Every structure is written in structure tokens, then in C-alpha cells.
Amino acid sequence: MNIHAQPVIEVRDLRMRYGSTDVLTGVDFTVRRGEVVVLLGPNGAGKTTTIEILEGFRHRSAGEVSVLGVDPATGGEDWRARLGVVLQSWRDHGKWQVRQLLHQLGRCYAPYASPQRPRPWDTDELVAMVGLADQADKRVARLSGGQRRRLDVAIGIVGRPEVLFLDEPTAGFDPHARREFHELLHRLSDLDDTTILLTTHDLDEAERLADRILILADGRIIADGSPAQLARRVSNRAEVRWGRGGEQFVHATDDATGFVRKLFAQYDTDITDLEVRRPSLEDTYLALVHRVETGSAVPARTGFEETAE
Amino acid sequence: MTRTWYAVRLGLTRGLIEFRQGLTNPQDLWFYLAFPAMFLTPLWFLRDNEVPGTDLPVATLAIPGVAGMLVAYGGLISPGAGLASEREDGTLLRAKALPRGMETYLAGITLRTNLEAVTMAALVLVPAMLLFDGVAPAGINGWLTVLWVLVLGLLATVPLGLVVGSLASSPRTVGGMGFLCTGALVAISGIFYPITALAGWLQVIGQIFPIYWLGLGMRSAFLPDSALAVEIGRSWRTWETVGVLGVWALVGLLLAPRVLRRMARRESGADMAARRQAAMQRLV
Numbered sequence: 257m258n259i260h261a262q263p264v265i266e267v268r269d270l271r272m273r274y275g276s277t278d279v280l281t282g283v284d285f286t287v288r289r290g291e292v293v294v295l296l297g298p299n300g301a302g303k304t305t306t307i308e309i310l311e312g313f314r315h316r317s318a319g320e321v322s323v324l325g326v327d328p329a330t331g332g333e334d335w336r337a338r339l340g341v342v343l344q345s346w347r348d349h350g351k352w353q354v355r356q357l358l359h360q361l362g363r364c365y366a367p368y369a370s371p372q373r374p375r376p377w378d379t380d381e382l383v384a385m386v387g388l389a390d391q392a393d394k395r396v397a398r399l400s401g402g403q404r405r406r407l408d409v410a411i412g413i414v415g416r417p418e419v420l421f422l423d424e425p426t427a428g429f430d431p432h433a434r435r436e437f438h439e440l441l442h443r444l445s446d447l448d449d450t451t452i453l454l455t456t457h458d459l460d461e462a463e464r465l466a467d468r469i470l471i472l473a474d475g476r477i478i479a480d481g482s483p484a485q486l487a488r489r490v491s492n493r494a495e496v497r498w499g500r501g502g503e504q505f506v507h508a509t510d511d512a513t514g515f516v517r518k519l520f521a522q523y524d525t526d527i528t529d530l531e532v533r534r535p536s537l538e539d540t541y542l543a544l545v546h547r548v549e550t551g552s553a554v555p556a557r558t559g560f561e562e563t564a565e
Numbered sequence: 566m567t568r569t570w571y572a573v574r575l576g577l578t579r580g581l582i583e584f585r586q587g588l589t590n591p592q593d594l595w596f597y598l599a600f601p602a603m604f605l606t607p608l609w610f611l612r613d614n615e616v617p618g619t620d621l622p623v624a625t626l627a628i629p630g631v632a633g634m635l636v637a638y639g640g641l642i643s644p645g646a647g648l649a650s651e652r653e654d655g656t657l658l659r660a661k662a663l664p665r666g667m668e669t670y671l672a673g674i675t676l677r678t679n680l681e682a683v684t685m686a687a688l689v690l691v692p693a694m695l696l697f698d699g700v701a702p703a704g705i706n707g708w709l710t711v712l713w714v715l716v717l718g719l720l721a722t723v724p725l726g727l728v729v730g731s732l733a734s735s736p737r738t739v740g741g742m743g744f745l746c747t748g749a750l751v752a753i754s755g756i757f758y759p760i761t762a763l764a765g766w767l768q769v770i771g772q773i774f775p776i777y778w779l780g781l782g783m784r785s786a787f788l789p790d791s792a793l794a795v796e797i798g799r800s801w802r803t804w805e806t807v808g809v810l811g812v813w814a815l816v817g818l819l820l821a822p823r824v825l826r827r828m829a830r831r832e833s834g835a836d837m838a839a840r841r842q843a844a845m846q847r848l849v
Contacts, residue, residue, distance in 0.1 A: 304835055313661065313833040333568070337664035343834060346841050348656040351586040360582065363575055364663040367568050411659065423834065 264289050264419055264451040265310060270319035272305050279305050281475035292445050292452045294462040297472035298545060303455040306472065307423050311341050323419060337368035340417030342408050342425050350397030354388055354407060355379055357396060358414055365415035376414045386410040387436060402433040413444065420444065422454035426461060438464055463537045471541065473548045487535050490543045499529040572665035576672025583673065584680045601688045604631050612697060618794045628693045628700050629787040630756040632686040633779035636715060638747055639682030640722025646739040647674055648730025653840045657832050667829045679719050700787065707786045714782035721775045721810040724817030731828035735840065756780050759795035775813050778806045
């Protein structure tokens with residue numbers, strides 16, 4: 257990650273107002289090249305709005321936004337060619353065959369290829385990569401729900417994007433499909449150096465995928481960090497469980513490492529079934545969102561944004 | 566410019582593929598064949614009846630007009646409903662996510678709907694020419710007339726259809742309202758019986774819209790001058806046909822780029838999700 261320090265997405269004081277409702281009241285964050293960032297937040301917090309502003313699909317009310325160094329509101333087709341957007345399809349292109357559709361859509365990117373980044377993906381390679389090789393000649397309308405979503409991902413990455421946006425990509429996935437999808441995203445970020453920003457409601461998924469998590473609530477980013485960093489912000493308290501002489505013990509502590517060291521110093525090999533449990537991302541997330549919603553002891557990045565415009 | 570041209574070419578490929586998909590899909594094929602059958606069957610039974618005031622059978626007189634009407638219908642409804650339903654199902658949003666995807670999409674739907682309209686007209690005309698005596702364009706001039714009426718008619722209708730599709734809130738609005746409106750217009754456009762049989766004010770309304778002129782233009786290509794007895798002014802009014810269809814084409818071509826650009830700019834995932842939600846609720 258060290259050579260990839262330059263920001264790909266930069267958002268400063270982004271505001272969005274629909275009529276008289278403020279959806280975003282000052283969103284700030286940065287995503288660096290090759291990072292996988294997950295945007296979490298309660299329903300209606302403005303996740304989709306944020307992503308759509310970054311994609312250039314929606315005009316913001318105020319603030320500064322840059323994606324690949326370009327303002328999405330004025331981004332041209334050359335800029336567009338460097339983005340990937342994974343949309344939730346429903347029944348579009350139902351009569352097309354999988355391979356045929358990917359080939360047709362991929363050709364849109366051909367004029368934007370460069371020696372460093374050949375575009376688009378080879379259709380057959382892409383079909384295999386998303387696990388649709390057996391369905392390549394099937395009509396899109398005949399695909400199962402999970403297969404269809406994989407096709408959505410394939411369409412999103414067919415132009416070998418430098419930045420990929422995904423809005424709730426795994427809604428409706430079974431666990432197996434979800435796992436495969438996660439592997440695909442890892443591959444894209446590792447091998448192809450793709451910067452990925454996605455939203456999800458699945459906290460396990462967020463924890464598994466994210467280099468960094470952003471929590472959007474109350475119209476702004478209330479937390480920004482790795483899952484472990486976020487957990488520490490809420491509480492350092494961990495739960496240590498162990499067994500000794502057939503008995504089970506539990507102890508809550510702020511210094512789990514120190515406590516376990518002492519435990520071993522005292523009982524050594526008598527200790528069995530040792531387990532250190534930190535707050536899960538779910539605990540952390542709920543605590544952080546709850547703090548904001550009830551207006552109590554607010555986390556670090558706050559305060560001045562809340563004053564009236 | 567070359568990239569725009571590339572996008573348009575890609576769109577034409579897209580249009581051809583989708584047109585072919587229509588021809589190989591049982592549901593669409595049924596739609597294609599139902600129309601000609603619906604019009605030709607009654608005319609077959611009326612083939613010996615002559616239209617009063619002329620020595621021509623009903624079929625001979627009606628078929629060119631029906632073909633013209635189908636061009637107008639295909640030119641308006643098929644791009645209108647097509648665009649509206651592809652806005653609803655997310656095809657448009659996908660196009661928007663691709664570089665120059667909108668240009669590609671619009672080139673595609675334009676080619677496809679033109680081909681569909683021509684096919685619909687041909688599916689009425691070709692069987693009619695085989696089934697009925699005396700239904701054929703009058704020589705090379707007749708064929709040339711068919712050609713220019715077709716081209717001008719499509720120019721007068723397809724851009725307008727795209728405008729309608731961009732403004733419509735849902736494909737069902739286009740389907741329902743479009744069907745009603747074109748149905749009413751067909752009734753006063755002199756397609757199935759001479760427009761001169763209608764009240765004067767209805768004749769005026771009928772002559773505002775392209776359907777009447779498409780029908781008249783087609784009749785001028787197919788029918789002998791003895792059929793003029795039932796036309797307004799006893800004339801094919803070629804220049805008026807060019808004029809009215811030309812004005813509609815101009816209006817459509819001026820309006821379409823603006824309306825389409827506005828529609829494309831506004832298209833977003835959230836709006837599409839809302840439309841999808843509304844459509845799903847209708848299904849439940």
C-alpha cells in the first residue's frame with residue numbers, strides 16, 4: 257500500500273439537500289489507490305446518494321468531490337471509461353446471451369485502452385472469472401438470482417476500471433455465492449490494483465472485505481478506520497474466557513494481553529480453552545450509531561458540522 | 566468525433582442484435598404476425614365489396630393506408646414504450662455507466678424501432694400483394710413514393726416516440742395512453758374508410774397528425790387516380806404530405822436531443838429503484 261498513497265477519491269464537506277431535507281450535512285473522506293473501503297450506515301443515511309454523486313449520476317448541493325482527480329459533476333467520457341459501476345439489475349437485457357452482452361458492452365471501452373491497462377477484459381476470461389462459464393450461452397432472463405448478480409459484477413468490471421463502485425452488491429446472495437464474490441473482489445484489488453468502494457448492510461462482509469470502514473450516520477461520517485481501530489474507539493474492553501481444572505472462567509478487562517500473560521505465568525499448562533473476545537464489528541457499529549442518534553458523547557470527528565448552514 | 570462515430574456504430578450493432586432477437590423470440594414473433602392477421606382477415610372477407618364512389622375494392626383502398634398507419638404506430642409506440650420500459654428496468658442506467666453509452670443506446674433503439682416499423686408495414690404489404698388483386702405500387706415511381714413516404718414518416722414519428730418515452734412516467738402509460746390516442750387518431754385519419762366521409766372538424770383534426778399523411782402518401786403510391794374520388798380535394802396532395810410530415814420531423818428532431826439529454830442527465834439508480842419498486846408492487 258506504500259506506493260499507493262495518492263488519493264483516488266476525495267470528498268470534502270459534501271452536502272446534499274432534497275427539498276428542505278438535508279441528507280448529507282458535511283461528508284469528508286479519502287480513499288487511496290488499491291484500497292477496499294466499505295461504507296456502512298443505517299437506511300436513509302445517504303449511502304446511495306453519496307455513491308451516486310461519486311459516480312456522476314447525481315449532482316451535489318455543495319462541497320468538493322474528486323474521483324481520479326476529476327469532479328464527477330463535469331467528468332467526461334474518458335473519465336467515465338476509468339470507472340466501474342455495479343448496478344442492481346432487475347430484468348434488463350433479458351433476451352441477450354451472457355457472453356454476447358458482455359462482449360457488446362465491453363466494446364464500449366475499447367477506444368479507452370492504454371498499454372498499461374488494456375480494455376476491455378477478454379470476454380471468455382471474464383465469464384470464467386465470475387463463474388458463469390457454464391451459463392455463457394444462456395439468455396440473461398434464464399439466469400438465477402445469484403448468477404444474475406455475478407453478471408452485474410462482470411458488467412461493472414468489463415472495462416477494467418481503476419475505481420469500482422458497488423451499492424449493496426450481495427443483497428440476495430446465498431453464503432456460497434457471497435464467499436465467491438468476496439474472493440473476486442480481493443482478486444480485483446490485489447491483482448488489478450482496483451480501488452473499491454462498496455456499501456453493504458452485512459457487517460461480516462464489511463469486516464471480511466474492508467481495509468477501512470466508513471460509517472455514515474446523521475448525514476456525515478461518524479467513524480473512519482479499520483474494523484479493529486473502530487472497535488478500540490468504542491471500548492478497549494475485551495472478554496477473556498478460559499478453563500482450568502474442569503471449571504470455566506470469564507473476566508472482562510481493558511488489557512487483555514497483560515491479563516493473559518499473568519494468567520499463564522500463574523497457571524501455565526493448566527489453562528485450557530483460552531478465548532479472547534473483543535467487541536464485534538456489529539457491537540461497535542451499533543454503539544457508534546446509537547451514540548449519534550441519541551446525541552450522547554459523540555465520537556471524535558463532529559461538532560462544527562452540526563451548526564446550521 | 567471518431568469516438569462518437571465508434572459509439573454510434575456500436576449502437577447500430579446493438580440495434581441489429583436486438584432486432585434479430587425480436588425475430589427469434591416467440592412472444593415478439595406473435596406480436597409481429599398478429600397485426601397483419603388482424604387487418605388482413607376482415608379485408609379478405611370484404612374483398613368483393615367496392616368502396617362507394619370508386620370502382621375499387623375495400624381491400625385495395627385500405628391496405629396502403631394500413632401500412633402507413635403501422636409505420637406511424639411502430640414509429641411512435643415502439644420507441645416510446647421501449648425507452649420507457651428500458652428506463653424502468655435499468656437498461657438506460659447501464660448505458661449511462663458506460664463511456665458514450667447513451668449515444669450507443671440511442672443509436673441502437675433508433676435503428677431497432679425503425680427496422681421494426683418497416684417490418685410491420687412489410688408484413689402487411691407483402692401478403693396483401695400476394696392475396697389481393699391490384700394491390701401493388703404503380704411502377705418504379707410507385708416504389709420510389711413508398712420509399713420516401715417511409716423515410717419521411719419514420720423521421721416524423723421515431724424522434725417523437727423517443728420524446729414520449731423520455732417523458733413518460735412508466736411504460737404502461739405509453740402503452741395505454743399511446744394505444745388509446747393512436748386508436749382515436751386512426752379512426753379519424755381515413756385509414757379504413759375515406760376521411761371525406763367524416764364531419765369537417767374531424768377532418769381538420771385528422772389532418773394535423775402524421776397518421777393521415779402517411780396513409781395518404783402510401784395510397785398515392787399504390788392506387789390509380791380513380792381512387793382520388795374519395796380524397797380531400799381529389800388530389801394526392803404530395804407537397805402537403807411532404808410539408809406536414811416534414812414539420813413533424815423537424816419538431817421531433819429539434820425536441821428529441823434536448824429532451825433525451827435532460828432525461829439522460831436525470832437518470833439515477835435511486836430513481837430507477839423507485840420505479841422498480843412501483844412496478845413490483847403492481848405485480849403483487
